[in-house]
Amino acid sequence: MNASPVIAVTGLHRGENPQPGSAVIRSLRRVYPELRIIGLVYDSLESGLFSEEDAPDAAFTMSYPGAGEEAFWQRLDAIREIERFDVLIPCLDAEMGPLVDSPEKLRERGIHACLPTAASFKCRDKSKLADLCERTHCHTPQTVAVSDVNSLHQAAASLGGNVFVKGRFYEARHALTPAAREAAYWHMLEQWGAPVLVQENVQGEEYNVVGLGDGRGHILGSCSIRKMLRTASGKGFGGMVVRDPQLDAVAQSLIAELRWHGPFELEFVKSEGPNGEYCLIEINPRFPAWCDFPSTLNCNLPAAALELALGWQPREPLRHASPGKFFIRHAIDMTGDIRDLAALTTSGQFFRQPREIIPHPASSRSL
Amino acid sequence: MKLASLPTLIRHSSQPHELAHAPASTAASASFDFHTVNWQPDGFGFDATSGEFFTASPTALIVMQALSEGMLRQQILDRLTARFEVARSTAERDLESFLAELVHIGLTPESN
Numbered sequence: 001m002n003a004s005p006v007i008a009v010t011g012l013h014r015g016e017n018p019q020p021g022s023a024v025i026r027s028l029r030r031v032y033p034e035l036r037i038i039g040l041v042y043d044s045l046e047s048g049l050f051s052e053e054d055a056p057d058a059a060f061t062m063s064y065p066g067a068g069e070e071a072f073w074q075r076l077d078a079i080r081e082i083e084r085f086d087v088l089i090p091c092l093d094a095e096m097g098p099l100v101d102s103p104e105k106l107r108e109r110g111i112h113a114c115l116p117t118a119a120s121f122k123c124r125d126k127s128k129l130a131d132l133c134e135r136t137h138c139h140t141p142q143t144v145a146v147s148d149v150n151s152l153h154q155a156a157a158s159l160g161g162n163v164f165v166k167g168r169f170y171e172a173r174h175a176l177t178p179a180a181r182e183a184a185y186w187h188m189l190e191q192w193g194a195p196v197l198v199q200e201n202v203q204g205e206e207y208n209v210v211g212l213g214d215g216r217g218h219i220l221g222s223c224s225i226r227k228m229l230r231t232a233s234g235k236g237f238g239g240m241v242v243r244d245p246q247l248d249a250v251a252q253s254l255i256a257e258l259r260w261h262g263p264f265e266l267e268f269v270k271s272e273g274p275n276g277e278y279c280l281i282e283i284n285p286r287f288p289a290w291c292d293f294p295s296t297l298n299c300n301l302p303a304a305a306l307e308l309a310l311g312w313q314p315r316e317p318l319r320h321a322s323p324g325k326f327f328i329r330h331a332i333d334m335t336g337d338i339r340d341l342a343a344l345t346t347s348g349q350f351f352r353q354p355r356e357i358i359p360h361p362a363s364s365r366s367l
Numbered sequence: 368m369k370l371a372s373l374p375t376l377i378r379h380s381s382q383p384h385e386l387a388h389a390p391a392s393t394a395a396s397a398s399f400d401f402h403t404v405n406w407q408p409d410g411f412g413f414d415a416t417s418g419e420f421f422t423a424s425p426t427a428l429i430v431m432q433a434l435s436e437g438m439l440r441q442q443i444l445d446r447l448t449a450r451f452e453v454a455r456s457t458a459e460r461d462l463e464s465f466l467a468e469l470v471h472i473g474l475t476p477e478s479n
Contacts, residue, residue, distance in 0.1 A: 205417070226418030242418035270417075272473070323415035 001086045001110065002036075005310060008079075009056065010040045011091030012048030014289070017170070017235055018329070020091040022048035023292035025056060027302035030295055031315050038083050044344040050334040058083055061348040065094045072098060073105060080109070082349065087112045087309050089287075089302070093169040096121065096285050114262040114309040116213075116285060123258055124283035126166065126197050136253045139271070139279040141202045145195035152185050153178060155198040164199045167192035172234055174201065202279045207268045208236065209251045210288055212301050212308065212318075215261030219252060220308070221301055221318030223294035228326060239290060240326040241297070250278050263287045263305050290327060297321035374427035374465040378472055379420050406432055426451065430465060 007028065011019035025037050025048070039049060039056035042064060049059050060079045063071040079085075088111050090099055099106065099113065100121040106113055115121075123132050126143065133140040144155035156163045156175070165184035166172040169192045173184035181198075188196045211222030224247050225239030251266055265284040270276045291301055298319040307314050344350040404421070406412045410428045412421040423431055429450060433443045440462065447458045 205419075207418075228418075240418040240420075242416060244416045323418070324413055 002084065004034065004036065005086040005112075006036045006038060006083060007087045007089065007306065008038050008040050008085040009089045009091060010062070010095060012039050012041055012056070012059075013043065013046040014048055016231065017233065018289035019046075019048075020287040020289045020291055021089075022051060022054040023289055024089055024091060024287055024302045026054040026292045027295040027300050028306060029054070031300055031303035032306070038079075038085055040079070041344075044341055047334055049340070049344070049350065050336040052334075055352060057352050059344065059350045059352075061344060065098075069098045069102075077109070079349075086110065087306060089113070089305065089309075090115075091286050093284065093286065100285075112309040114212075114305045116215075116258070116261050120258040120260055121285055124260075124264075124285060126168070126282055127195065129280060129282065132254065132257065133280055136250075136257045138250055138254060139277045141200040141269075141279055141281065143197050143199045145197055146185075147194045147196070149182060149185060152181055152196070152198060156181050159198065159200045162201045164201055166197040166199055168195065168197070172199075199281075202269045202271055202281075204269045204271045204276060204279075206230070206236070206281075207242065207247060207270055207278065208239065208288065208290075209247065209266040209268070210263070210291055210294060210301060211251065211255065211266075212263055212304050213255045213258070213260030214308070215259055217256040217259050219255050221299055221304055222248075222251060223297070223299050223301075223321045224248070224251070225290070225293075225326075229328065236290065238326060238328040239293070241321045241323050243320065243323045247278055250280075254280070254283070258283075262308075263291070263301060290329075293327040294321050297325055374430055374461060375424045376427045376431065376465075376469070376472075376474070377422045378474070379422070402435055404431070404435065406435075426461070427465065430462065 009021045009024050011021035013019050014022055021039065028035055028037065037056045039059035040062045041049065041059050042062055044061065049055055060083070063075045065072065088106065090096055090113070100115050100118045103115065122128065127145040129140050129143060142159055144159070146152045146155050162176055163181070164172045165175050165181055165188060167188040171188060171191065173187070175181040175184050185196050206227040207224060208227065209222055209224045212220045214220050224242050224244065226242050227236040227238070228240050229236070229238035231237055247268070254266060255264065263286055265286070265288040267281040267284070268278040269281055270278050287302060294301060295303070298316070299321050300316060301318070303316065304314060304318055340350055403416045404412045404414045406423070406428060410423040410425065412423060412431065414420070426447065429446060430443055433446055438446070443462060444455060444458055447453065447462065448455050
C-alpha cells in the first residue's frame, strides 16, 4: 500500500440524475485534504472532472459494465500500472455486482473496499424486498418482476393499475395507462436490462436514510431526510433532516437483518393518514448523491467508510445531524478545456493541472 | 387589541413536479402530531419528526398552539376573544371553518 493511500472513486457526473462520486470526494477532502484521489469514469464529459472543488487529481476511463467482467478487471489492472490506488469506492449500482461477487479479486490486488457480502447484496435486490420486509416486519409496496409485455399488464392490473415501472438498477416512471406502462417497460428494458419491476404506487411523503453499516448488524452513523424538492423523474433536489425514532427503528432492523457492511441508502414513502407507516421502496447499495450534505453537519459517512475499509481509527466521530437543516441542490456551469477532453478521449487518462486564470478585461483597466 | 383576521394555515409540502414545490397541499399526507411541531412567534412551525413546515396567520397560530396544549373549543374561543377585537359568534364561526380546513388538509385535531 502507498504510504498515503490513493483512493479511486467512480460516478462523477452530476447532471440531471446526479451520481454520488463528486460528493464522496468532497466529503473525503473535508477530513483528509491531503488524500490523492483518482476518478474512474465512463465518459470524458462526466461533469465532476471539471469542478474546481471536488475534482479528482487524475482520471481514467473505464470499460463499460456491458463489456463484461474480464474487461473490467483488465482495465482496472492497466490503470493500477499507472496509478496504484489502494481503496476503491464504487458509486454506481451497475458496478456493485461484479465487485461483491468477487471480493477475492480485490483482495489479491491489495485493493481495500467497504462492500457488503454477496448474500446481503442479493437480499436487498428490488425483486427480493418483499422477503426482506417480511422478515423485518417492515412495510413495502407490492412489486412484481416482469420480462414480457403480457406479464407487465397482468402485474399492473393486479396492483390496481396505478403503478411505477422501474429499471433493474435505476429509474422509475409513474404509469397510469397501458400505453404509458409499455413505453416505460421498453425504456427500462433497453436501459437496464431484464427484469423490469412493476411496483404498487404508495401515496405519501418520501424519506431517505443514508448510513454506514459495520457488517455485524450495527449502523455506525446515519442521517434521515424528507425530500423537499423532486425532479420530474422523482430525484430529490432538496432534503430536510428529520429525527423520527420510528424511522430509525425501521432502518436499524433492516441493516441488522442484512448485516450490511458499507454505505447504504434506504428509500421510504410514508403512507398517508394519521397512522402512516414507512414503506420501503428500495435499498441502494452505495452512497447517494446527497451524501456530502450530512458531512457538513458533522456526520461524514464517506470519511468513515474510508476508515472502515482501511481499519483506521476515526479521525472525527459521527454525530447526528440536527433536524431542520436542509440542502437544496444548485446547478452551475463548469469551465473545461479542450486539452483535458483530448487527453481523456485519446489516452484514457487525465492529470489535473493548475487552472489557467483568464483575467477579466475590467480587472486590468485603470480607474 | 387587534382585529382578528381569518385564521389561515399553509402546509408546505414536496410535490412531484419538476423542481416545483407547492405552497400548500390540500391532500392528506404524512401523519401530524400537534405535540411535535415547534411554533415560532412569527407563525412558522416545524415538525422535526416529519420534516414538514407550516406558516400560520396570527389567529391560526393561537389556535394551533392552543390545540397543541390540548385546549377545548370553548377555551380556544376564550383565548381568541381575549386577544382580538372580535365578537364571540364571529370567532366561533371562523374557528369552525378553520378546524374544518385542518381536517381537509389532513391535520385532524384530536377530539375537540
